[in-house]
Each structure stands twice: as C-alpha cells, then as structure tokens.
Amino acid sequence: MKVQDIMSCIEEFCPLAYAEDFDNVGLLVGNSQQEVSGVLISLDTLENVVDEAIEKDCNMIVSFHPIIFSGLKKITGKTYVERVVLKAIKHDIAIYAMHTALDNSWNGVSDRMCDELGLRNKSILIPQKGTIKKLSTFVPKKDADKVRNALFAVGAGSIGNYENCSFNVEGLGSFQGNEASNPTIGTKGETHFEEEIQLGITFARHLEGKVIQTLHETHPYEEVAYEITTLENTNQHIGMGMIGELEKPINEVHFMTLLKTKMKVPVVRHSALSGKMIQKVAVLGGSGSFAIDAAKRAGVDAYVTADLKYHDFYKAEGKLILADIGHYESEQYTKNLLFEHLTKKIPNFAFILSVENTNPIKYS
Structure with missing residues (x-):
C-alpha cells in the first residue's frame, strides 16, 4: 500500500476540488509513492501526534487540519x-x-x-457554487450510445438525485x-456530411479530467469538438x-443540555434565550460566523458552530439561538469519521485512531 493509494481512497470520499481557495490541502509532507506501514488518523498534526505515529510504527498521518497553512520561508x-x-x-x-x-462533503464534518x-x-x-458542469459535444449517430454510456460509467450524467x-x-x-488530417470517417480533402447527435451531459466539477479523457478515448473522430x-x-x-430537524421540538434549556451531552462540552456560549421551542437546527463545524445570515434565511431555530465573536451574538436578533460549542x-x-471510512474501504490495514487530544483550549 502506497501513500497515493490512501490519498485516492480519501479523495473518493471528499474530492479536493471542493476545498476552499484559501485552504492548503492534499499531501503536505512526503512522497506519494512511499510504501505505508501504518496510518495514524488525527484532527491535528502536532509534535505529540508525530511522536505517537513514531511509537505506533505509522509512517503516514492523515490529519483533518493542515499543519502547513501559509507558506514556510x-x-x-x-x-x-x-x-x-x-x-x-x-x-x-x-x-x-x-x-x-471534508467540510464541503455531504458525508463530512x-x-x-x-x-x-x-x-x-x-x-x-x-x-x-460552480460545482455542476455540462459537456456539449457532437457524436456520429451510430457511436452515440457508446460515448454516452462510457461517460455515464465514469460518473457523468448525475445531477441532484438523478443519474x-x-x-x-x-x-x-x-x-x-486538410492534407495533414487522418479522418476516421469521410475522405481527406472532401467535405463530408455525417448524421450526428449533439450530446449534452452534466457532471460534477471534480470529474472534469476523467470526463474529457473518456470522451477522447471513446469518440471516433480524430478531432473532437x-x-x-x-x-x-x-x-x-x-x-x-x-x-x-430534531425528531420532536424541545425547549431551549433542554437543547443546551443536549449540546453539552452529545458534543461533550462543559459550557456553551450562546445568545439570549427567548423561550421558543427548538426543532430546526443548522450546524457548521469550526469557525462559522460567516454563515449566521444563511442560518437566519433558512429559518432555523438554532445555529450550532464555533469561534463566534462578541458582536456576532447580536446578530441573533431574537430570531434564533446562536450556540458556540468550541472549535475542537x-x-x-x-x-x-475518517477512520470509519478508511477501515471500510481498505479493511485489514493498519489504520490507527490517534488518542492525543489536540485541543489548545482548556476549561477551569
């Protein structure tokens, strides 16, 4: 098993094409062709996590957060x-x-x-935005089924709940x-007319390279438009x-208890309680102040996230409860989540869940 094999398995689950532009994702340290003895899975890569990897004979760390975020000079x-x-x-x-x-993945954070x-x-x-694309091409009528089905086979043709x-x-x-051409249909130097199908097919953005490759491999023309x-x-x-949505509405006090219990937090920072019932809830792992307005537009009763600042809590305006449970x-x-995915996809391999707590914030 090589590093590249582990990377490919992860990227089937959460394609890097959907990472935000500001982010630094992928292989940060190491050689993609290196043989892997074991993989340690952690939220962060700190020195104690590297020490744990050494101790447990793991020469690859799969970390949610990138240790290198901005350039190192x-x-x-x-x-x-x-x-x-x-x-x-x-x-x-x-x-x-x-x-x-992984934040942007349907089955993610x-x-x-x-x-x-x-x-x-x-x-x-x-x-x-911009994650759905469309391919338009022209295929001889007799070859249309072959090209279309090949594109379907690599994932094209999916949109929403339809395939x-x-x-x-x-x-x-x-x-x-012209004289330099080598036409597979028609005769060089003569204008040829061919019954064609104009084929339009949607695909997810991360499949673009595979879609274009498949088109060229299956299309009969020397030049594919x-x-x-x-x-x-x-x-x-x-x-x-x-x-x-919660199965049943609960009051705000019970909702705070639910957060503390399920998310294992000693305290929740939140906006003012108003006595309303909570059922429709928005969540966003990590720093989520940028999504407060979206949560309000969605008409949720509560928004659970982290790293809210003093003035962010004013934005609740009595319309919803803003709850900050902490970034970690x-x-x-x-x-x-990563451990479960990898062990399911590659069973009987040395995937180890890190036991190190990398939370830099302590409560007293």
Whole structure:
C-alpha cells in the first residue's frame, strides 16, 4: 500500500476540488509513492501526534487540519509548525490533510454533527457554487450510445438525485480534413456530411479530467469538438454547513443540555434565550460566523458552530439561538469519521485512531 493509494481512497470520499481557495490541502509532507506501514488518523498534526505515529510504527498521518497553512520561508524549528515538519521529514512520515474538502462533503464534518445530535431531514446550509458542469459535444449517430454510456460509467450524467441524465439532438454535421488530417470517417480533402447527435451531459466539477479523457478515448473522430460550461444549478450535496430537524421540538434549556451531552462540552456560549421551542437546527463545524445570515434565511431555530465573536451574538436578533460549542468540540468526531471510512474501504490495514487530544483550549 502506497501513500497515493490512501490519498485516492480519501479523495473518493471528499474530492479536493471542493476545498476552499484559501485552504492548503492534499499531501503536505512526503512522497506519494512511499510504501505505508501504518496510518495514524488525527484532527491535528502536532509534535505529540508525530511522536505517537513514531511509537505506533505509522509512517503516514492523515490529519483533518493542515499543519502547513501559509507558506514556510524557513524550516529551522523555531515554531511548532516548523518542528512538526522537521520531525516528520526526519522519520519519513507523510502528512496529508483534507480540511475544507471534508467540510464541503455531504458525508463530512457537518453531517457527523447532525448524526451526533440526532438531526434528520438533512440539507446543505450554503451550497458551493460552480460545482455542476455540462459537456456539449457532437457524436456520429451510430457511436452515440457508446460515448454516452462510457461517460455515464465514469460518473457523468448525475445531477441532484438523478443519474444518467443527458440531452440529445439529432442533426447533420459537416467537416473537411486538410492534407495533414487522418479522418476516421469521410475522405481527406472532401467535405463530408455525417448524421450526428449533439450530446449534452452534466457532471460534477471534480470529474472534469476523467470526463474529457473518456470522451477522447471513446469518440471516433480524430478531432473532437466539445464545450464545457458551468451551470448555475444549486448543488444539493456539496457545501458548507447542514440543516436538520430534531425528531420532536424541545425547549431551549433542554437543547443546551443536549449540546453539552452529545458534543461533550462543559459550557456553551450562546445568545439570549427567548423561550421558543427548538426543532430546526443548522450546524457548521469550526469557525462559522460567516454563515449566521444563511442560518437566519433558512429559518432555523438554532445555529450550532464555533469561534463566534462578541458582536456576532447580536446578530441573533431574537430570531434564533446562536450556540458556540468550541472549535475542537465541533470537529472532534471528524477523525472517527475518517477512520470509519478508511477501515471500510481498505479493511485489514493498519489504520490507527490517534488518542492525543489536540485541543489548545482548556476549561477551569
């Protein structure tokens, strides 16, 4: 098993194409072709986590948060980031992170928060834009089924809850090859008319390379004419945060107790209670102040996230409860999520769940 194999398994689950532009994801330290003896799965990659990997004979760390976030100009060991990188390199330990790619995944961080809180009827809070694309191409009528089915086989043709979606228009195409051409249909130097199907097919953004490759491999023409456009459709399965519903409405005090119990937090910072019942809840792991307005527009009764500032709580305006449960606490189940996915996809391999608590915030 190589590092690349582990990476591919993770990226089937949360494609890096959906990570936010500001993020730093993927293989941060190490060689993708290195053989893997064991994988340690952690929320963060700190020195104690690297020490744990060494102790447990793991030469790859899969971490939710990237240890290298901005550029490193020097690696001298003066900062905790530099010390982690130095130690990992010294012991040939690869470090991989997926961060906001998993935040934006349908089965990612927010989904796990919903599961822990018992929320159902889930939907994305802030769908990511530009994630649905469309391929338009022209295929000889007799080859249309072959090309279409090949594109379906690599994942094209999916939109929302539907698969094998395409649009097909019959028409007459014309072309004439020059002296350098090698036409598979028609004769060089002569204008040829061919009955064609104009094929339109949607696909997820991260599949673009595979879709284009498949088109060229299955299309009979020497020169394949195609166009790729980005659709404005809302993606139901990619985006930040999630909305769900409790089975039954509960009062605000009971909701705070639920948060403390399920999310294992000693205290919840929240906006003023108003006596309303709580059923529709939005969640977003990590720093989520940017989504307060989206939660209000969604008409939720409560929004659970982390890292809210003093003035953020004013934005509740009596319309919803804003609950800050802590950054680490909101993402604490993420390493379990990764462990469960990897052990299911690659059973009987040395995946180890880190026992190190990397929360930098303590409560007294």
